[in-house]
Amino acid sequence: MSAKLYLYPIWVRVWHVLNAVFFLVLLVSGLSMQYSNPDVPLLPFNVAVTSHNVAGLGLFIIYLCFLILFVFTSNRKHYKIEFKGLFGRLMTQMRYYIFGVFKGEKPPFPALEEAKFNPLQQVTYVAVLFVLYPILIITGLPLMFPEFIIDDFFGIGGTLLTALLHATAGFLASLFLVIHLYFATMGARFFSNYKSIVNGYHELH
Amino acid sequence: MIQKIKKLPICLIICLTIVNIGIQAQDVADNSQCLKCHGQVFYEYHNEWTDQVDRKPLNPFHHIDSVKLHSSVHKMFACVDCHSMEYETFPHSGELRLEEKYQCMDCHGGDDTFAKYNFEGIEAAFMESVHYKKSDERFNCWMCHDAHGYELALREDKPIVEVVSASNGMCLSCHDNKFKYGLLSDEEPSDIAMIHSWLPNQARHFNKVRCVDCHTKVQSDILIAHNILPKEEAVNDCVQCHSSNSVLMESLYAHRAKESRAESGFLNAVVLNEGYIIGANRNKVLNYVSIGLFGLVIFGLLVHLVLRLILIKKK
Numbered sequence: 001m002s003a004k005l006y007l008y009p010i011w012v013r014v015w016h017v018l019n020a021v022f023f024l025v026l027l028v029s030g031l032s033m034q035y036s037n038p039d040v041p042l043l044p045f046n047v048a049v050t051s052h053n054v055a056g057l058g059l060f061i062i063y064l065c066f067l068i069l070f071v072f073t074s075n076r077k078h079y080k081i082e083f084k085g086l087f088g089r090l091m092t093q094m095r096y097y098i099f100g101v102f103k104g105e106k107p108p109f110p111a112l113e114e115a116k117f118n119p120l121q122q123v124t125y126v127a128v129l130f131v132l133y134p135i136l137i138i139t140g141l142p143l144m145f146p147e148f149i150i151d152d153f154f155g156i157g158g159t160l161l162t163a164l165l166h167a168t169a170g171f172l173a174s175l176f177l178v179i180h181l182y183f184a185t186m187g188a189r190f191f192s193n194y195k196s197i198v199n200g201y202h203e204l205h
Numbered sequence: 206m207i208q209k210i211k212k213l214p215i216c217l218i219i220c221l222t223i224v225n226i227g228i229q230a231q232d233v234a235d236n237s238q239c240l241k242c243h244g245q246v247f248y249e250y251h252n253e254w255t256d257q258v259d260r261k262p263l264n265p266f267h268h269i270d271s272v273k274l275h276s277s278v279h280k281m282f283a284c285v286d287c288h289s290m291e292y293e294t295f296p297h298s299g300e301l302r303l304e305e306k307y308q309c310m311d312c313h314g315g316d317d318t319f320a321k322y323n324f325e326g327i328e329a330a331f332m333e334s335v336h337y338k339k340s341d342e343r344f345n346c347w348m349c350h351d352a353h354g355y356e357l358a359l360r361e362d363k364p365i366v367e368v369v370s371a372s373n374g375m376c377l378s379c380h381d382n383k384f385k386y387g388l389l390s391d392e393e394p395s396d397i398a399m400i401h402s403w404l405p406n407q408a409r410h411f412n413k414v415r416c417v418d419c420h421t422k423v424q425s426d427i428l429i430a431h432n433i434l435p436k437e438e439a440v441n442d443c444v445q446c447h448s449s450n451s452v453l454m455e456s457l458y459a460h461r462a463k464e465s466r467a468e469s470g471f472l473n474a475v476v477l478n479e480g481y482i483i484g485a486n487r488n489k490v491l492n493y494v495s496i497g498l499f500g501l502v503i504f505g506l507l508v509h510l511v512l513r514l515i516l517i518k519k520k
Contacts, residue, residue: 036484038444045443045484049405097509102516146409159481164488171495175502182506186513 004201007116011069016197018062025055027174034167056140063133078116079126089119101186111202121183128176132169139166233275234283239292244271250295273354287352309346326427334421334433340389348388349375359428359460365413365480368457372415372429403441413480414446415457423455430456447484449473454485 008016029052032042043051070076092108097120100108109118117125139162142149150158187193188203196202242248245263252259274280284292287307291298313324331337336344358371379385379394386394404410419440421430445452449472458476471477472487 033447033483034487036444036448038442038448038450041444045447046403046405049443102512104516146406147412157477157481160477160486163481163483163486164491167491171499175499178499178502178506182510185510 003204005111005113005116005204006200007111007113007202008197008200009073009075010200011073012075013197013200015062015066015069019059019066022055022059022062023173023177025051026059026170027177029055030167030170053144056144060137060141063137066129077114079122079129081122081126086119086123090123093118093120097183097186107205110205116202124176128173132173132176135165135169136173139163139169233280234286236271236274236284239284240269240271240274242295243267243269269353273351273356277351277354277356279352279355306345306347309350323427326424327429327431330422330424330427330431334431335435336433343389348379348385351375351378362460365457369411369413369415372417373411376416414453418446418453418456421456423452425455425459428460444484447482449485449487451476451482451485453482 029043029048032048033045033052035042036045036048042048070079089109096105096108107118109115111117115122142162143159143166146159149162152158153161184193184197185191187196188205192203242250242263246268247260248263249258249260251257289301289304291301310324310328313319313322314328315325331346336348356371358368363371377397379389381394381397383393386392398407401407401410417430417433420433420436422432422434422438424430424432440446440452451473453476454473458473472489473482473485476482476486
């Protein structure tokens with residue numbers, strides 16, 4: 001039995017599971033609308049629109065909650081990037097994923113109470129939560145109320161531009177989801193990280 | 206002398222303005238005699254019986270918006286070209302209200318000048334419409350097309366928002382006006398917003414899509430479909446517009462769809478000039494790039510997973 005660290009407090013786990021549910025609904029309904037086909041609908045169009053709107057608002061609300069708790073809890077320390085030597089640390093982590101993991105090496109940056117993310121996770125999570133999510137929300141809310149979108153932005157339709165940005169950010173977020181799900185299998189055991197996000201305890205390698 | 210030279214540009218502008226007005230006026234018939242009363246909300250006349258000047262409110266159904274008249278497609282016609290010459294006499298004879306009005310086809314039918322617009326096809330489609338069938342044939346062209354103010358929008362390639370506004374204005378002139386609706390029905394028109402409450406982003410749809418785009422049967426041989434369907438047969442399946450084979454390409458955007466749609470890489474690109482329809486507007490290049498990227502990521506992760514599993518088994 002390997003050692004365990006309590007790294008994921010209840011609010012993080014609740015936020016994470018809600019985030020996952022909303023994200024999946026947004027992904028399926030978003031794809032269904034973007035590639036709507038009367039002959040083979042992934043979801044009926046009106047169901048896709050309604051569920052996308054509801055899940056989008058849900059994601060926005062829990063994102064605001066996350067930001068508030070981020071400010072008022074110690075959780076924010078895990079997202080503070082130390083830029084000095086960052087490139088070297090990223091390379092070390094990537095080298096581990098590309099070569100080290102096959103040689104049975106130990107992770108170069110194991111999860112600690114003070115730093116639960118490895119450098120690659122940290123940079124990715126910061127990019128997703130503080131760049132991609134705001135883009136998704138800033139472009140998604142106006143698409144819900146398109147009458148507020150300007151008709152023409154330097155010769156390009158405002159709605160088209162907003163929709164393109166939204167779809168691009170959504171696509172990148174879906175890539176993140178797939179990679180995130182796979183890398184979650186690289187814990188002490190295949191499913192140990194999945195258990196961690198349920199019970200809060202991270203199993204060490 | 207210097208002062209005279211200074212005044213020269215002003216004189217030139219005045220002359221050009223007069224010439225321009227003259228050129229424009231050539232296309233507009235002089236209907237000022239009729240508009241003295243019919244262009245006003247109140248009209249005045251000398252009552253020979255009482256020897257007084259009477260001031261009366263004009264019947265709103267007989268009021269003509271002179272500004273609209275002078276920019277309409279029929280601006281070159283004198284009122285008496287279509288109405289009886291006897292209207293030149295005031296007070297008008299009471300019998301004149303029984304005068305049979307000209308219909309569109311009286312001028313536009315069987316005329317080679319208008320052959321390309323297929324007015325005969327329009328008439329045939331109209332006669333199949335619920336308007337015509339449900340009104341004991343009392344419904345006529347003028348009920349939608351204001352003879353005194355009709356302007357071309359779609360054919361003139363005006364912005365889609367203006368095309369939609371002009372077209373929907375015709376429908377709402379009855380369906381949102383209980384007095385005009387009352388000409389054909391004892392019932393009051395239904396609340397348009399309420400009966401379309403199922404439609405998401407209702408205001409956006411009403412500004413960007415014409416009523417007839419959902420409420421007619423599209424025909425390729427006429428520019429605007431005139432076969433208004435019973436409400437039960439109207440389009441209410443979102444994907445009929447929100448898909449790559451959007452029906453709007455055969456109706457609202459039909460005349461513009463002939464423009465190159467492939468150059469920008471977008472499907473139904475013609476819409477992008479003035480709007481965006483999710484599901485109908487897709488970029489082929491971005492589609493391929495995204496599928497390729499996603500495939501590469503999945504492939505890379507699968508290879509990584511397989512190698513991991515092989516190595517775990519070896520150990």
